[in-house]
Amino acid sequence: MLIPLAISSVAAALVAVTSYIPYQSHLKLHGAHLNPGTLATQDQYLNLQHCEPVSPRLPNQSAGPAEPSFCEDVVLDSRTGMAYLSCDPTRLTWDARAGIFEDSGATLHDEIGAPAIWAWDTTQNRLPRRLFISSPPPWAKVQAPADLQSTFHPLGIAVTASNPYYLDEVEPDQDSRPAPPANLVLVANHPYANQTGVVDVFVHDLDKVGGKDNAVLRWIKRIEGEALQARLIDPDEAYTVNPFRIAVYAEQYSESIPRDYTKGSHISTATPQDLVSIEQDPAKLAASWVRVPSLFVTSLPDPALRDYAAKNDARRSALYDAFWKPFAAVLFPSHAKEAPDRLRKIFVYHASVGKTLMSRFDGGEPAQWDTFPPLFQTWDGNGKKGGSNSSVATIFVPSLSSDTAKVQEWEQHWVRGVAGGIREHVIAAPDINNSGNDLKHLIKTYTPSFVNFFSSEREYPIRALAVDNMGRFWTAGNPQTTAVENWISHQRTKRLEKLGLVVSVTPTDAPVRPAANIEQTTFVYRHFGSVIAHPWDFEKLATMKKRGIWLKKEYHTFTVFKSPDEALTQVQARTKDQLIEKGFLPTVPTGLAIDTASGHLYVTGAYEERGIARCKLPHDWVEA
Numbered sequence: 276m277l278i279p280l281a282i283s284s285v286a287a288a289l290v291a292v293t294s295y296i297p298y299q300s301h302l303k304l305h306g307a308h309l310n311p312g313t314l315a316t317q318d319q320y321l322n323l324q325h326c327e328p329v330s331p332r333l334p335n336q337s338a339g340p341a342e343p344s345f346c347e348d349v350v351l352d353s354r355t356g357m358a359y360l361s362c363d364p365t366r367l368t369w370d371a372r373a374g375i376f377e378d379s380g381a382t383l384h385d386e387i388g389a390p391a392i393w394a395w396d397t398t399q400n401r402l403p404r405r406l407f408i409s410s411p412p413p414w415a416k417v418q419a420p421a422d423l424q425s426t427f428h429p430l431g432i433a434v435t436a437s438n439p440y441y442l443d444e445v446e447p448d449q450d451s452r453p454a455p456p457a458n459l460v461l462v463a464n465h466p467y468a469n470q471t472g473v474v475d476v477f478v479h480d481l482d483k484v485g486g487k488d489n490a491v492l493r494w495i496k497r498i499e500g501e502a503l504q505a506r507l508i509d510p511d512e513a514y515t516v517n518p519f520r521i522a523v524y525a526e527q528y529s530e531s532i533p534r535d536y537t538k539g540s541h542i543s544t545a546t547p548q549d550l551v552s553i554e555q556d557p558a559k560l561a562a563s564w565v566r567v568p569s570l571f572v573t574s575l576p577d578p579a580l581r582d583y584a585a586k587n588d589a590r591r592s593a594l595y596d597a598f599w600k601p602f603a604a605v606l607f608p609s610h611a612k613e614a615p616d617r618l619r620k621i622f623v624y625h626a627s628v629g630k631t632l633m634s635r636f637d638g639g640e641p642a643q644w645d646t647f648p649p650l651f652q653t654w655d656g657n658g659k660k661g662g663s664n665s666s667v668a669t670i671f672v673p674s675l676s677s678d679t680a681k682v683q684e685w686e687q688h689w690v691r692g693v694a695g696g697i698r699e700h701v702i703a704a705p706d707i708n709n710s711g712n713d714l715k716h717l718i719k720t721y722t723p724s725f726v727n728f729f730s731s732e733r734e735y736p737i738r739a740l741a742v743d744n745m746g747r748f749w750t751a752g753n754p755q756t757t758a759v760e761n762w763i764s765h766q767r768t769k770r771l772e773k774l775g776l777v778v779s780v781t782p783t784d785a786p787v788r789p790a791a792n793i794e795q796t797t798f799v800y801r802h803f804g805s806v807i808a809h810p811w812d813f814e815k816l817a818t819m820k821k822r823g824i825w826l827k828k829e830y831h832t833f834t835v836f837k838s839p840d841e842a843l844t845q846v847q848a849r850t851k852d853q854l855i856e857k858g859f860l861p862t863v864p865t866g867l868a869i870d871t872a873s874g875h876l877y878v879t880g881a882y883e884e885r886g887i888a889r890c891k892l893p894h895d896w897v898e899a
């Protein structure tokens with residue numbers, strides 16, 4: 276027995292050596308090395324006086340049902356100045372992201388509010404308005420799904436103009452396009468615990484009763500089932516996409532749908548193309564027809580895969596709890612905390628054919644970690660003036676492995692030639708002549724592939740990301756992962772108590788509200804060591820791009836806002852003036868939107884009962 280024993284002690288020593296250092300870097304990444312109190316000092320207050328709740332309320336009170344709270348995501352439409360918020364006050368007990376479906380919370384709607392989309396005209400000094408979902412009238416051809424009014428649990432959200440006409444970049448000698456009369460609001464919705472989610476498409480009319488204050492969100496389409504079955508470029512892989520975050524791919528639109536609910540046929544017999552050919556006013560046409568854009572989408576795990584659901588219990592820590600676990604994870608997958616495969620993918624829903632395909636990420640995919648949701652943002656590479664020909668020239672993805680966190684920049688690239696991304700689809704065409712013939716259309720789709728050139732490293736995992744019009748980005752996160760886990764778990768227990776689902780077990784000492792940071796990342800291009808271009812040098816960058824000159828991009832990150840660890844007693848002791856002066860940031864930020872025109876950053880938190888924050892960008896701290 277001496278020999279096996281000797282071997283096992285060698286193995287043990289090996290385990291110790293090979294896993295100790297990765298384990299230490301893992302702990303550091305999640306802030307486990309920080310001593311209690313480190314994040315509660317004055318140093319951890321930064322520019323908070325510029326951040327205020329979007330509410331007349333003081334930041335020591337919860338938002339009521341008349342204000343948005345528990346908002347996963349926020350998106351800003353730069354053409355209309357309208358921001359849209361996706362908020363679910365039942366989030367603590369109905370959390371599709373974490374695989375928790377304990378209670379959909381309807382009994383508390385009067386007190387905390389119901390899940391909803393909120394619209395906010397950021398150009399006016401007003402508050403966000405809750406939008407009421409309206410279904411097509413009974414006589415309309417297309418009817419809303421039965422669950423639409425009863426169960427609505429929104430996560431990711433995207434916005435675009437009701438028709439691509441309003442997005443076209445015009446030639447310099449042409450009149451620029453008018454503002455769209457309506458926005459399309461696309462929402463990742465998770466109505467059922469045991470099924471994957473859907474994407475609901477809504478119209479928000481801005482030219483009707485109430486103008487931009489119109490409080491009705493009209494449902495027109497649901498993307499689900501077959502349409503979200505990702506058929507892949509590598510044929511042996513297939514996924515049911517469970518939509519989490521979405522972004523508009525302003526190319527290859529759906530057929531035209533009448534903007535107003537119409538009787539009888541959903542698709543009118545006279546197509547807009549026919550009407551254009553008889554020289555109608557394209558602006559008038561655009562105003563009365565809606566076209567659904569293609570979408571980029573990330574996926575949560577499939578709730579039907581129980582295995583994962585059990586493993587992904589959010590009450591389980593994201594951290595390795597022993598130093599040998601990173602090593603063991605290599606040998607025994609049950610110790611692995613890497614997120615499943617589909618969380619690393621980015622899918623494209625092609626509206627022209629109603630099908631989903633997977634984008635190719637050449638040279639390795641972003642790493643994703645268990646319990647951290649798959650985020651991304653798209654950027655158009657400054658559009659035509661930047662020499663770019665795609666609305667998604669670049670995708671930014673936070674990448675999180677056991678010991679590194681970064682934001683990766685993936686650029687659309689033609690490594691395999693454009694042909695590699697083109698697929699042909701044969702689609703049944705509507706039989707508009709009632710000829711009884713099976714008419715087919717051949718439609719081609721282009722699914723872009725991406726290559727990673729640049730990354731920006733972080734000291735802790737990223738929980739929210741926004742990109743501005745120049746490709747600079749904003750990130751938010753919490754330096755201490757366990758503090759976040761404790762805080763959310765405490766909030767959840769309190770909610771369950773309130774719902775009468777658990778007997779009172781909350782410890783009298785609430786955990787601290789964990790500290791949060793927000794930073795801006797900007798860049799310069801270098802050539803042979805000297806800075807030759809800044810983000811705003813559109814023409815220079817376009818010229819370089821056309822000539823095929825490859826420049827080295829260098830990212831620089833600056834922390835702009837910081838909020839500290841806060842004990843409940845500290846907040847309770849504050850006077851009104853102190854509360855205003857100390858400002859407000861959501862505790863666990865999950866959504867960011869940047870308004871470069873007015874110099875504001877909007878911050879939401881999926882687990883935040885106090886609503887959303889608006890931060891004025893402090894002049895000396897940001898590159899504006």
Ligand SMILES: *[C@@H]1O[C@H](CO)[C@@H](O)[C@H](O)[C@H]1NC(C)=O
Nearest residue numbers: 376466467468469470471579
């Ligand atoms: C999913 O859950 C709902 C409600 O709990 C139930 O009515 C439905 O039959 C379930 N569906 C499946 C596919 O299990």
Ligand SMILES: *[C@@H]1O[C@H](CO)[C@@H](O)[C@H](O)[C@H]1NC(C)=O
Nearest residue numbers: 662663664665689693721821
């Ligand atoms: C976009 O530009 C690239 C590089 O110039 C070119 O290879 C590609 O074909 C263009 N794509 C489209 C859709 O025009």
Ligand SMILES: *[C@@H]1O[C@H](CO)[C@@H](O)[C@H](O)[C@H]1NC(C)=O
Nearest residue numbers: 704705706707708710712714
């Ligand atoms: C409808 O009928 C017209 C006239 O016969 C024909 O030219 C057209 O191609 C038909 N369209 C379709 C979609 O069948």
Ligand SMILES: *[C@@H]1O[C@H](CO)[C@@H](O)[C@H](O)[C@H]1NC(C)=O
Nearest residue numbers: 333335336847849850851854
């Ligand atoms: C918030 O602070 C104000 C001013 O100190 C105080 O009057 C009020 O009672 C506090 N509200 C809560 C809910 O703690």
